[in-house]
Amino acid sequence: MxxxxxxxxxxxxxxxxxxxxxxxxxxxxxxxxxxxxxxxFFAPLTDIPGVVSWKLLGKATTVKASKGRMVPKYTPDIRALDNTDVKVQGFMMPLEPGQKQKHFLLTVTSASCPFCLPAGPEGVVEIKSRTPVKFSYAPFILQGKLTVLASDPMGLYYRMTDATVVPP
Known part of the structure; x- marks a missing residue:
């Protein structure tokens, strides 16, 4: 049987x-x-007034620091965003299993592989949200405090804390 x-x-x-x-x-x-x-989902995100542009965030470059370590170099426009309340639009890339996420990545393009980042560090914002956010393949806007990271051990350039979803 x-x-x-x-x-x-x-x-x-x-x-x-x-x-x-x-x-x-x-x-x-x-x-x-x-x-x-x-x-x-292959189309690039369009700029929205009042929302930080990925074109601006993408102007960050890397430079060689002491001991051959690579660190980000930011334009004055990007540095002016540090510790300010901003809105960013993007696609969710979960860091843990589950339908709702409090800690995830927001990316400039949708992920095509669950194991690969869809962009370099200039196209990713680490998100720590106030309340869990339901996973979606569609882009959405988050608002929160943006930190421009000088030398993150994980290689991230941007982090948003106390983030909330902006209603459409």
């Missing part, structure tokens, strides 16, 4: 895998045929 049940699961699993493979190849060809009109 157990052997028949396992065999049935294997056959069903193989059928589901074949179906998923067929669906993936169909989706890939549909995407390849529509390269002039990519899905919205």
């Amino acid at each position: 157990l052997h028949r049940l396992l065999l049935k699961r294997l056959v069903l699993g193989a059928g589901a895998l074949a179906g998923a493979s067929l669906l993936a190849s169909a989706s890939a060809s549909a995407l390849a045929g529509a390269l002039n009109e990519p899905p919205s």
